[in-house]
């Protein structure tokens with residue numbers, strides 16, 4: 107395991123402990139107006155907000171838009187205005203297009219709330235409110251679900267906070283339970299040259315992250331992250347008995363989409379890697395009822411982190427290895 111229980115729980119609980127400050131920031135922004143919500147970022151930092159779009163769309167009538175930072179800057183969407191809530195995430199806080207997007211948001215008069223790993227970064231200096239901890243998702247949960255509560259769309263907010271206060275330990279138990287499967291995955295598939303990755307709904311962001319950021323960026327293995335619904339409208343033509351397919355399955359409303367991928371894939375390939383949050387229910391007794399859906403993105407992210415780590419170890423290719431990123435002009 108990449109982190110000890112103490113290191114892991116500290117990094118998660120550091121985010122949970124910021125509850126009051128996050129609520130204060132969200133309440134101040136909400137008071138000034140929240141006509142719509144914009145989720146803006148790049149790569150893994152954009153994908154981490156994708157489940158939040160799912161939850162806003164599911165629970166609220168508030169319009170929500172998800173944008174790559176550079177597209178946001180160049181397109182300047184018409185719906186974006188001084189009463190928009192601009193939520194952004196950048197681990198480094200220096201990704202130029204994300205900083206530019208925040209600067210544009212500021213010029214427009216919108217209120218900016220940011221996750222960043224560096225509170226001294228240009229992004230943090232541009233944002234009205236910035237938060238930092240070891241988990242982007244934990245901060246996003248607190249921002250989005252408090253906003254939904256203020257908007258009268260989510261009555262179970264206190265229950266969610268109660269679960270958050272226990273989640274680090276339970277999640278670590280689930281990560282331990284995933285370790286053998288992750289080691290087996292790494293041993294079996296370490297030499298593969300290509301992976302399909304499918305996911306949907308609250309789990310789609312993690313599907314994108316796994317293909318684009320983990321397999322391609324961090325392991326230099328070709329991957330196609332494809333929406334489980336869209337798989338049948340193109341990509342499945344490329345599936346052969348030689349194709350490994352990683353099927354990410356959560357416990358959200360779109361679970362049947364992954365059942366369909368699984369039943370098709372079982373007919374044409376033996377190389378199926380099925381990662382299902384439902385298999386970790388015993389380790390996470392606090393996460394019950396509607397919260398199986400709410401915490402689907404968190405559980406998928408944390409379980410897959412075990413898979414990524416084991417793959418990087420067996421391939422002797424650390425997850426921080428880069429050819430171009432942060433090294434050359436781009």
Ligand SMILES: O=P(O)(O)OC[C@H]1O[C@](O)(CO)[C@@H](O)[C@@H]1O
Nearest residue numbers: 149150151196197198199201319
């Ligand atoms: O804006 P951030 O979060 O610092 O992103 C920098 C890089 O980190 C990643 O999210 C993951 O390494 C990339 O996709 C992205 O280019």
